[in-house]
Every structure is written in C-alpha cells, then in structure tokens.
Amino acid sequence: MAMVFIPSLMQKLSEGNSKIEIEGGTVRQIVNNLDAQYPGFKDRLSEGGRIKGNISVAIDGEITPLGMLEKVGADSEVHFLPALGGGA
Amino acid sequence: MTQTLDYEPNMVLATKTYDVVGTRPVRHDGADKVTGRALYGADFATAGLLHGSILRSPHAHARIKSIDTSAAKALPGVAAVVTSADFGSDSDAVVDLGEGATSLKWLRDNVLASDKALYRGHAIAGVAASNPHTAEEAVGLIEVEYEVLPPVVTVEDAMADGAPILHDDLKTEELGEQTDTVSNVAQHFQHKKGDVSKGFAKADVIVEREYRAKTVHQGYIEPHNATALWNNDGRLHVWCSTQGAFTVRDAMAQLLDMPVSKIRVTPMEIGGGFGGKIPVYLEPVAALLSRKTGSAVKMVMSRADVFEASGPTCGSWSRVKIGGTSDGTITACEVELACEAGAYPGSPVGAGAMCALAAYDIENGTVDGYDVVVNKPKTAAYRAPGAPNAAFAVEQAVDELAQKLDMDPIELRLKNAAKEGTRRVDGPTFNRVGLVETLEAMRDHPHYSAPIGENQGRGVAVGFWFNIGFDSSVNLAVNADGTVILTEGSTDIGGTRASIAMQAAEVLGIPAEDVHPSVVDTDSIGFTAVTGGSRTTFATGWAAYEAAQSVKKQMIERAAAIWDVDADAVDMNRGVISSKSDPELSMTFKELAAQLGSSGGGISGTASVSPTGVGGSFAGNIVDVEVDPETGKTDVVRFTAFQDVGKAIHPSYVEGQMQGGSVQGIGWALNEEYYMNEAGGMDNSTLLDYRMPTSLDLPMIDTVIVEVANPGHPFGVRGVGEANIIPPTPAIANALQRATGTRLFETPMNPVAITAANGD
Structure with missing residues (x-):
C-alpha cells in the first residue's frame, strides 16, 4: 500500500497521524480511500473532482502535473504540499 | 591589460562526453541578434496600426468611485477607450494558468482595476489612438474619482493587528481549510519533520535571528509590449514578448471568455524575462481596444510602467532558529517565511518554504509559510522565486552557527548535506542530487584557499531549486x-x-x-x-x-x-x-x-x-568583498559560481546562466530595492535610481559546472536557469560579516546600511 504523508495542518482530520497506509493505484483512489477512512480529506484536498489549485501532489518525491490522474505504485510515497505559486 | 590567471576560470567537471552535447557551437539565432535584425515586439508594424496607452492609478490604495472617459473619447485621433467594464464578465471562477490557481476576478482586476486600485501604477483604463502621443494625451483627459485609503507595503505591516485590509473578502486559508479571519494573509501552511523542541534540547549552540529582503525587479532590458488584432472573422491574433505563448493564449481565453481555438499568439523575440514575462498585462487591453476599433493595436510599457505595473519578486520577513552540537551536527531548525504577494494572493512562499532547508539533512525541522497581500504590484516569478528570500535567512544562520562552533562553513555544510535518500523537512525524499559534489568542488577550488586582502572578507553559501517538467x-x-x-x-x-x-x-x-x-x-x-x-x-x-x-x-x-x-x-x-x-x-x-x-x-x-524524472539543482558561491571602511562602499573583488547542472548541453550558455543569476543576486544583495515612500509609491522607478550592477561594477564571474547526471533525463539534464540566483545574497552577507565584523540582516546591504551597522 502507498504511504500517504499528512501535512501537519491536516492532522486533526487523521486523528494526529502523520503517515497512513492507503490502498489505491491513482491519486484519485488514494484521496477517495483516505476520505473513507478519515472523512473530510476529500473536501480539503479536492474540488470538482480535481486537486485544489493551491495544493500540489508529490509522488515519490516529484510533484506531478497530473493531479488525480497520476499513477501511484504499491510502495509509493504520496505527499500533499502547498502549490508552487509565483511561477515556479 | 591582460591578466594572467593561475587557475582555470571556467571549469566543466564532466562525467560523460558526447559528440554534440557538451560542445560549444555558434548559436543559431546569433547572426540575427548581433546584426539587429531579430524582430522584437516593439518592432512590430502592420497596416492601419493604432497605438495604445494606459491610465494608471496615482494612489497605492484607493476605492474607484467613478471613471469619466468622455473627454478622452472626444479628442481627435482617439479610436476607443476601454475600462474593466469592457471585459463584460464578473466571473470569479478559479483558474490555473500554469502559475498556480487564482481567481479570474483578480486576474482581470490586475489587468484593468474595477472597484479598487491596489498599487500605484495599477491600470485603470486603456486608450487607442492614431499615434502614441494622442493616446497619451487622451489618457490625461480621463477623470477618475478615488477614495484614497491608507496603504500597506511590507508583510510585517500587512500582518499587524488593525492593518488596512486590501480585500474585504479575503480570508486566511490553511492548506485547503478556509478560516473565518478576514486578513491580508491569504495563506498559511506548515512543513514539519521530527520534533524541534527535542532537537533544540540536544543543541550546544543555538542561533536565532530575523531577516528582511526587499522587493526587487527582474530588470529585463526589454519592456513589456503587445499588439493585438481582433479580426472580422472573430479570431484574435496577438504578437508579444512572452515566456509562454500558450500561457498568453490560455490567459486571454479566460479573460475574454473565448475558446483557445480562436486565439493565435506569436511570440516575438524576447529581451529577457527571468519569470517576469509569464503574466499578461497589455495583451488583454490591446485586444479589447482592437475589438472596439477593428484595427491592430500596439502597446509598449515605459520603464516606469515596468517597475510600477509589472510583477517584481517579493520582499519578505523571516525568522530562523537553528541549533547544533559541538561536532557540527544540526539538531533542529525552525523557519518562518512571510512573502509579499503584491496586490493579489499568490506569492512564491510555497516554493521558498520548500527550498528553505533543502540543503540539509535535518532530523527536526519546521517551516511556516505566509502568503501576504500588500499595496505593491502583483508579484511574478523571478529566477527560483521565493528561494533567495529563504536562503538569505537560512544560509546566514548556518554561517553564524559555523562561526559559533568554530567550524569551516563548507565543512559544516558537508557534514549536514542533503543527498540521495535524504527526507526533506517538507516531506519527500531526494532522488540523486549533487550537493556534496558541489560543496567538494567549492572546498577544493583555488579560490577558497587564496589569500585575502585588507578590509576584505570571504563568504560562502548554497541554494537549491526544484526545476520542473511540464508539457x-x-x-x-x-x-x-x-x-x-x-x-x-x-x-x-x-x-x-x-x-x-x-x-x-x-x-x-x-x-x-x-x-x-x-x-x-x-x-x-x-x-x-x-x-x-x-x-x-x-x-x-x-x-x-x-x-x-x-x-x-x-x-x-x-x-x-x-x-x-x-x-x-x-x-x-x-x-x-x-x-x-x-x-x-x-x-x-x-x-x-x-x-x-x-x-x-x-x-x-x-x-x-510531459516528462517526469525532473532533477533538482544545487548551486554554491565563494565570494570575496572589499569594504571601504570610511564610506561603506562594497566591491565584489572575486566571485566563483558553482552549480550541479546534471549535464551542460552547451557549456557556454550554462556559464552565461550562472553568471547572469550571480549578477542579479549581487544586485539584490548590495543595491537593488523598491524604495517606497509614505504614500506607498515607488520612488526609484528609473534605471538611474534603481541601481542594477553593470559590468563596470563587477569582476568576471568564474564558473564551475558540476555534472552529476540526472538519471531521469536521456542526457542527464537538470536545468540551470534558477538555482544560481539563490546563494549570492547570503554569501555576500557572510563575506561582509568577515570584512567588517558586523552581520547585516536586511537587503540591500548598501553603504548606508553598512555604515549605520558599524555605528558611523
């Protein structure tokens, strides 16, 4: 299962857990399954079926432009980070 | 006079060679550029061309009560006048144009203000006329009734209790959660690793300081320009100076509510951008004017417009607390970074915060970031946006820690250097990166052991930038x-x-x-x-x-x-x-x-x-400065730039990027700033008063290209355009401390600041 790292400001949703193992082959499945286990994550992370514009997703250390569509491996690490505004 | 050097001024530490990659052919566009035949936006001409001009707000913060364009429209030679109302849309949908998500209303209002002017220079109305002089005269005939409001131009003032509020509906968001607080702080986030209190408890030495960096401009030599022709067939053609023709197309489609297929953007040659030529400013106004007139409309910014109405990079406030044991192990680090977004949310604090501690393998760390609106132009990208602000603070704190531990500053960095597998404070782990190789190249370079003269000091610093992939x-x-x-x-x-x-x-x-x-x-x-x-x-x-x-x-x-x-x-x-x-x-x-x-x-x-496999780049500097003890004037007497670029496809252009980024960093460190008056206006919006370094101010910037191949690219490329601007400001601050005995915590570190800090 992928290891999902929970940002400190979202850990009240995850009962204080900073890392959670979640099943899922795509970011969309990860978000859905995370929300099933800890309700509220889907609203915090996504809007209209897409990752919110001010949040980015990193899979195995690399920020993906594909958002919900990005593939996630069985041993992947998933991080939710602030989006790199300012024209990175 | 020819100077004989006892070292190689430009080194390439290559690890793999190719037939073409890594050689130095003459650039394909060289002949056009050196003969002046390359066509820039200001060169554009076509039959029936009209010329545009913009009315800009004289106030840094004001409510717009009314706009009367009747006298301007009546002036002979004037073809059309447009205001924000001509967009014909009040949508506040969230859009992402490659610079992060933002509100369509904010994008539109930055092009032509609707209800509020949020910085001096904010565009209020556009005019098209038969020649530029008539357009300018007509702009002077537009009457605007303002309710002037108090401005706020620094993050500290903007975050203070009772600060003037720029946006009545802006509430602080904390990583996806909207708070109920109406504030100038658009966003707060936090990265956390380990437990900093435990880490500080283990430390033998702790350094804690506050740092401030001023707003600076990219300083590209070519002002913004745009020509638009809204054809009778309903298609819009734009010719402009931009870093991204497709980004202009997409922005125009959003702002003008039309399909991308009806917009064609031709990128003209570009006279510099450094991140500042990604947003649109003139393009939508020229398009609206062209729609009204049926003619092509051309607009070109003045230098003052460029300073006051395009996007500089952010000023910032930061606090760093760092602790280490007597053997040089960094045990904890705490960073707060607040960055100016300008008039609308979207500062580069996200990137700055992620880069802040990227160079160090630290067990316990936190980084808090704040995105803060102020009455200045909306910030745009500028080489590694946000990272120089963070490094100015962190790299000085690391230097001070090394001094207190009586350690060589490069050895301290090597002892704590991030490498493949290091988990960063913002969470992800590094793939293959070349910080250790870069630091070793710095330590082993003849510059680092060369003797140093009277009133001189030597400083070092490093910096990191992610680099990106995209389509x-x-x-x-x-x-x-x-x-x-x-x-x-x-x-x-x-x-x-x-x-x-x-x-x-x-x-x-x-x-x-x-x-x-x-x-x-x-x-x-x-x-x-x-x-x-x-x-x-x-x-x-x-x-x-x-x-x-x-x-x-x-x-x-x-x-x-x-x-x-x-x-x-x-x-x-x-x-x-x-x-x-x-x-x-x-x-x-x-x-x-x-x-x-x-x-x-x-x-x-x-x-x-749309490749993955992006490789981040580390850069480092060794810099020698000499300070006149009476006047505080600083000369950079020797500067060596190091960078892990993965593979230098064309080493000459890589060296050029490293030298260019270094010079811009030197300018930020020593001279450049938006000098703001009490009314919130910029007092130095000319290149005479906004002091960028020239070749006469600087020594030759020596370069060392470090090649640690990025395994994610066929030739090992990482990217080279940005990391090089990060280390100069702290490296110069560290050098100044050794030259004068006094540490400076704010840019620019100009003669006034140096003499004041030394009690003169």
Whole structure:
C-alpha cells in the first residue's frame, strides 16, 4: 500500500497521524480511500473532482502535473504540499 | 591589460562526453541578434496600426468611485477607450494558468482595476489612438474619482493587528481549510519533520535571528509590449514578448471568455524575462481596444510602467532558529517565511518554504509559510522565486552557527548535506542530487584557499531549486540536403534554440549547425508550457530527443527499404546508416536524405512530452568583498559560481546562466530595492535610481559546472536557469560579516546600511 504523508495542518482530520497506509493505484483512489477512512480529506484536498489549485501532489518525491490522474505504485510515497505559486 | 590567471576560470567537471552535447557551437539565432535584425515586439508594424496607452492609478490604495472617459473619447485621433467594464464578465471562477490557481476576478482586476486600485501604477483604463502621443494625451483627459485609503507595503505591516485590509473578502486559508479571519494573509501552511523542541534540547549552540529582503525587479532590458488584432472573422491574433505563448493564449481565453481555438499568439523575440514575462498585462487591453476599433493595436510599457505595473519578486520577513552540537551536527531548525504577494494572493512562499532547508539533512525541522497581500504590484516569478528570500535567512544562520562552533562553513555544510535518500523537512525524499559534489568542488577550488586582502572578507553559501517538467512539443522535418528543420513552442531566452537543436543532432549524429530551430506560434506546434522553472532544455530537449528518435527509426526503415533488407538488420550511428552484416551497404544521413523524395517521400518526426524524472539543482558561491571602511562602499573583488547542472548541453550558455543569476543576486544583495515612500509609491522607478550592477561594477564571474547526471533525463539534464540566483545574497552577507565584523540582516546591504551597522 502507498504511504500517504499528512501535512501537519491536516492532522486533526487523521486523528494526529502523520503517515497512513492507503490502498489505491491513482491519486484519485488514494484521496477517495483516505476520505473513507478519515472523512473530510476529500473536501480539503479536492474540488470538482480535481486537486485544489493551491495544493500540489508529490509522488515519490516529484510533484506531478497530473493531479488525480497520476499513477501511484504499491510502495509509493504520496505527499500533499502547498502549490508552487509565483511561477515556479 | 591582460591578466594572467593561475587557475582555470571556467571549469566543466564532466562525467560523460558526447559528440554534440557538451560542445560549444555558434548559436543559431546569433547572426540575427548581433546584426539587429531579430524582430522584437516593439518592432512590430502592420497596416492601419493604432497605438495604445494606459491610465494608471496615482494612489497605492484607493476605492474607484467613478471613471469619466468622455473627454478622452472626444479628442481627435482617439479610436476607443476601454475600462474593466469592457471585459463584460464578473466571473470569479478559479483558474490555473500554469502559475498556480487564482481567481479570474483578480486576474482581470490586475489587468484593468474595477472597484479598487491596489498599487500605484495599477491600470485603470486603456486608450487607442492614431499615434502614441494622442493616446497619451487622451489618457490625461480621463477623470477618475478615488477614495484614497491608507496603504500597506511590507508583510510585517500587512500582518499587524488593525492593518488596512486590501480585500474585504479575503480570508486566511490553511492548506485547503478556509478560516473565518478576514486578513491580508491569504495563506498559511506548515512543513514539519521530527520534533524541534527535542532537537533544540540536544543543541550546544543555538542561533536565532530575523531577516528582511526587499522587493526587487527582474530588470529585463526589454519592456513589456503587445499588439493585438481582433479580426472580422472573430479570431484574435496577438504578437508579444512572452515566456509562454500558450500561457498568453490560455490567459486571454479566460479573460475574454473565448475558446483557445480562436486565439493565435506569436511570440516575438524576447529581451529577457527571468519569470517576469509569464503574466499578461497589455495583451488583454490591446485586444479589447482592437475589438472596439477593428484595427491592430500596439502597446509598449515605459520603464516606469515596468517597475510600477509589472510583477517584481517579493520582499519578505523571516525568522530562523537553528541549533547544533559541538561536532557540527544540526539538531533542529525552525523557519518562518512571510512573502509579499503584491496586490493579489499568490506569492512564491510555497516554493521558498520548500527550498528553505533543502540543503540539509535535518532530523527536526519546521517551516511556516505566509502568503501576504500588500499595496505593491502583483508579484511574478523571478529566477527560483521565493528561494533567495529563504536562503538569505537560512544560509546566514548556518554561517553564524559555523562561526559559533568554530567550524569551516563548507565543512559544516558537508557534514549536514542533503543527498540521495535524504527526507526533506517538507516531506519527500531526494532522488540523486549533487550537493556534496558541489560543496567538494567549492572546498577544493583555488579560490577558497587564496589569500585575502585588507578590509576584505570571504563568504560562502548554497541554494537549491526544484526545476520542473511540464508539457513540450517539437516537430522535426528532414530536408533533401540532409539538414533538419526543428520547430518548437519554447521561447528562447538563454540559448535554448541551440540546446534543444543539439539534443536532436546528438540522436541523429549530425552537426548542431545542420539542425535549424524556429520558435513558432500557437497555431503551429503542440502545447508547450512556459520557458520557466529551468524546464526548457530538460523538457523541450526531451521532446527533441523523442522526435529525433522517431526520425532515426524512419531513416533506418527507409534505408532498409532501399537496400531491400529487414529494418532490424540496419543500424544508425553517428550519422551513418549501415547494414549490420553487409559492409557494402552504408550511407550517410545526408546521402539518404537526398534519396527520400524518390524512395517514398519526406520524413518528419514529432513528439509531445510531459516528462517526469525532473532533477533538482544545487548551486554554491565563494565570494570575496572589499569594504571601504570610511564610506561603506562594497566591491565584489572575486566571485566563483558553482552549480550541479546534471549535464551542460552547451557549456557556454550554462556559464552565461550562472553568471547572469550571480549578477542579479549581487544586485539584490548590495543595491537593488523598491524604495517606497509614505504614500506607498515607488520612488526609484528609473534605471538611474534603481541601481542594477553593470559590468563596470563587477569582476568576471568564474564558473564551475558540476555534472552529476540526472538519471531521469536521456542526457542527464537538470536545468540551470534558477538555482544560481539563490546563494549570492547570503554569501555576500557572510563575506561582509568577515570584512567588517558586523552581520547585516536586511537587503540591500548598501553603504548606508553598512555604515549605520558599524555605528558611523
């Protein structure tokens, strides 16, 4: 299962857990399954079926432009980070 | 006078060599540039061209109560006047144009203000007239009634209790959660690793300081410009100076509520951008004026407009607390970074916060970031946006820690250096990175052990930038003479025509000069993201690699058809196509190209990519400064820039990027700032008063290219355009401390600041 790292400001949703193992082959499945286990994550992370514009997703250390569509491996690490505004 | 050096001024620490990649051919656009024939936006002309001008707010913060354009419209020669009302939309949908998500209303209001002017220079109305002088005169006839409000121009003032509020509906968001607080703080987030209180408890020495960096401008030599023609067929054509023609197209589609297929953007040559030529400013106004008049409308900013109404990078406040044990192990670090967004949310604090502690393998760390609106122009990207602000603070704190521990500052950094597998404070782990190799190159360079003179000091610092991938497209077509036409959508700012053509040439085994690159408009190539984020040589180069692989495959198949053998029995190496078994069957790329027309027709290859495998880049500086003890004037007497670039496709242009970034960092450190008056206006919006360094102010910037190949790219490319601006400000601060005995915590570290700090 992928290891999902929970940002400190979202850990009240995850009962204080900073890392959670979640099943899922795509970011969309990860978000859905995370929300099933800890309700509220889907609203915090996504809007209209897409990752919110001010949040980015990193899979195995690399920020993906594909958002919900990005593939996630069985041993992947998933991080939710602030989006790199300012024209990175 | 010729100076004899006892060292190599420009070194390339190469780990792998190629036939074309890594060589230094003459750039393909060189002749056009040096003869003045290259066409820039200001050169654009067409029949019936009208000229536009913009009315700008004289106030930094004011409510717009009314706009009367009647006198301007009545002036002979005036063809049209537009205001925000001409957009015809009040949508506040959230859109993402490659710079992060933002509100469409904010984008629109930054182009033409509707209810509030939020900085001096904020565009209020546009005029099109038969000549620029009439347009300017008409602008003076527009009457605007303002309710002037108190301005706030620094993050500390904007975050203070009771500060003037820029946006009545802006509430602080904390990583996806909206709070109920109406504030100038648009966003707060936090990265956390380990437990800083436990880490500080283990420390023998703790340093805690506050730092401030001033707002600065990219200082590109060519002002913003745009010409728009809204044709009778409903299609809009824009010619402009931009880092991303497709980004302009998409922004126009959103702002003007029209499909992208009706917009064509032609990127003219660009006279510098550094991140500042990604947003649109004049383009939508020229389009609205063209829609009203039926004529092409051309607009060009003055230098004052560029300073006051385009996007500088952020000023910032930061606090760093760092602790270490007596053996030099950093046990904890705590960073707060608040960055100016300008008038609308969206500062580069996200990137700055992620880069802040990237150079260090720290067990316990936190970084809190704050995105803060102020009454200044909306910030735009500027080389590694946000990272220099963070490094000015962190790299000085690390230096001070080294001093207190009586350790060499490079050895302290090496002891704590991030490497492959290091988990960063913001969470992810590093893939292969070259910080250790960069620091070792710094430590071993003759500069680091050279003697130092009276009133001189030597400083070092490092910096990190992620680099990005994103979408790129390239088309290749083989000519009958064996040359290849390459078309791409990436604006060429720093020699990327060459670096992209060279990657295609390497695959095809032909000279770089035989590939002819052109940057084309949005109707002529697949989607290509901005030239920014140090992505172009990486991603568009990758598209060229893939397109060339396609051409190579087709050339092999064609030779096989001509020889009546199986394609699997044919190979192509270094521009020679040959049978693997029959030495008689062999011909060069040129010989086969000449036969294409008679053997089945032309060959072309195309590729659209969105590559992963991006490799981050570390940069470092060694800098010597000399300070006049009476006046505080600082001379940079020696400067060596180091950077892990993965693979330098064209080392000359890599050296140019490293030198350019260094010079911009030196300017930020020593002289440059938006000097703001009490009314919130910029007092130094000319190049005489905004003091950027020139060649007369500086020594030659020596370079050391470190090549730790990025395993995620066919040739190992990481990207080179940004990391180099990060270390100069702290390296100079560290050098100044050693020259004067006094540490400075705010840019610019100019003679006034130096003499004041020394109590003179």
